[in-house]
Amino acid sequence: MATTLELLREHGPAGPAFWCFGRNHREPLLEAIGNARRDAYLARSRKAAREEQRRREEEEAARRESWRPVCKDCGQKFTDTRWKAVEYTRDWSKRQSHPHLCEHCQHQAVTAQAKQQAKTRAEERERQEQERLRQEAEEQAAAQKAGGWLSRFRT
Missing domain, CATH: 1.20.5 (Single alpha-helices involved in coiled-coils or other helix-helix interfaces)
Incomplete structure (x- = not known):
């Protein structure tokens, strides 16, 4: 991660003044540092939400088919x-x-x-x-x- 004094003076420590290597844009410090555990947790929760949505849609389709004349x-x-x-x-x-x-x-x-x-x-x-x-x-x-x-x- 890198920054310059000019960017810190311009945006402050909470502004988009930091470059994280491998990315092509500047970010605030907390986003540039990242949190691997949080990212993994968010990915798991998104996956679980997608699975739950898919399961609900399947149940709804089965219920609808049971009522089909x-x-x-x-x-x-x-x-x-x-x-x-x-x-x-x-x-x-x-x-x-x-x-x-x-x-x-x-x-x-x-x-x-x-x-x-x-x-x-x-x-x-x-x-x-x-x-x-x-x-x-x-x-x-x-x-x-x-x-x-x-x-x-x-x-």
Whole structure:
């Protein structure tokens, strides 16, 4: 460690007036002297704090995984995005149609539901068409029956 009288006069004994060999800047005396035991203690405590933080993060991840929902259809665990999408919300416009299914199974369920609705609509249209044809046939039969030569005597 080294210093000069000019630096001591300028900064005082508590100021950055000391060079520690192997370093490229001036430091106050206590920092330049250093404390090997303190440095070792600080390094150990930093390492212990990092280990404790890592352990807490692992416990938190394990706890979170234990709460992760699974698909009722295929049993696959939800992804983070799917889990976030199916969380409870009061806004009905943001609610999912099948919150108990994974993305793939939901897509299949929505597709099947759409096909079923299309089939039901087609059946309804067919039924209405049959009803219309039946009514037309009845009207034609009534008109034919009412238009005969004996019809003038019925009234």
